[in-house]
């Protein structure tokens with residue numbers, strides 16, 4: 001298991017603890033960090049998909065390392081991305097961890113958070129984010145850009161401050177379908193009771209008018225494409241969108257070839273509404289979802305070819321992941337989490353994780369130990385020669401320690417899985433065994449009740465009334481039961497009580513490490529505020545423009 005290019009011991013200039021690496025420019029790798037949106041592990045050839053063609057992504061696996069227990073810090077975009085960028089559990093950085101659905105909200109990744117990009121930038125890296133951000137935009141005015149990627153270490157930004165929404169694609173429905181968010185019964189009761197008091201008819205009419213107007217302007221409000229601080233397309237068009245993103249990424253690599261650089265390349269695909277350019281439409285046997293996955297793969301191929309053409313492959317660490325598992329509740333078009341159960345179980349958080357760094361990481365390496373998308377943070381800090389912040393908890397662990405010495409066990413003995421801001425489950429990989437215990441303190445109630453997901457509500461809710469509590473916790477051993485099909489009890493697992501006790505102690509310690517913080521997603525922070533609305537023309541023109 002000796003990595004290629006290493007006879008023994010760590011690579012020159014590489015240390016395996018958290019001390020800063022003192023490496024010269026020529027040893028510091030470039031970083032291309034690729035994130036797909038909502039792509040399941042089961043969608044990729046290298047993770048066992050037989051019908052989708054993903055040769056470029058598969059190449060990352062065969063030429064680098066494949067992580068089979070790579071865990072996103074949340075089964076939702078915004079919190080997962082906050083964790084990825086900062087190396088910290090979302091509960092530490094954004095608090096209540098739902099997703100942003102309005103550009104004019106005031107919440108976002110706080111300025112006090114430190115991203116790997118800002119550390120790399122300080123270390124002399126050219127940095128860029130191309131694609132989806134989804135971590136807020138403004139705080140007090142429509143142009144203060146307090147949460148903008150440019151303020152979080154990305155010197156260049158071309159992309160989408162929010163996310164891909166159904167509303168950004170004419171005729172593809174809306175993500176603001178209210179009955180999806182409130183369980184139908186609650187919505188009906190709410191409407192009826194208020195309606196009876198005020199006069200149901202007038203209220204419903206008023207509300208419908210307002211709602212219809214809202215749906216008309218929503219694409220203008222939320223489907224925004226920016227280059228740095230300037231809006232280039234509002235609403236953005238999905239025509240050749242992935243081609244345009246790819247061209248931006250290629251050009252960034254070309255102009256940064258002489259410098260160490262860090263590119264965070266983050267797709268809008270394969271989030272709903274699904275789209276694929278003409279070239280890929282009909283290219284897969286799995287409809288538009290499969291077409292989108294194959295277009296992503298093409299784009300990854302363009303990036304790899306660019307690195308090759310510029311002679312940068314050897315000294316560039318390429319990482320690919322997904323921010324969460326396939327969002328089965330959202331789409332009726334596809335998405336596959338392999339053998340893993342839906343959102344809020346393993347399927348929502350177990351994501352692809354591929355790392356290629358030729359001559360350092362042994363080609364074809366497979367790591368089955370627990371790793372996290374938060375591990376990218378300390379890895380970038382370490383390899384760029386920066387220093388980990390000392391004033392805060394960092395939950396990620398340097399990936400390269402494991403990848404360069406694969407006989408070691410992962411540092412993630414415990415991991416904590418949240419449903420919004422509530423600790424839902426603990427994962428424990430004991431040092432002295434191959435078991436991977438996962439204990440659930442509560443599980444979501446599925447809608448409809450006999451289904452295997454929250455299909456009426458788009459996402460699973462985490463508040464009492466939407467969940468079933470478990471005391472003692474529901475215990476699974478993922479090493480024997482990766483699909484979380486049969487919970488263990490004292491009858492089936494003789495060490496049941498001591499196992500859940502250890503996990504409970506770890507949960508208590510983890511809770512004690514949390515600092516109280518104001519959530520970035522309080523109702524006051526997620527509600528759209530007209531004065532924060534990014535707008536490139538005038539309200540009379542609905543803020544529309546196209547300068548792309």
Ligand SMILES: *[C@@H]1O[C@H](CO)[C@@H](O)[C@H](O)[C@H]1NC(C)=O
Nearest residue numbers: 042043049050286334335336
């Ligand atoms: C491959 O991915 C598609 C699209 O998500 C899915 O429908 C199919 O079941 C997957 N096949 C396998 C063998 O995993």
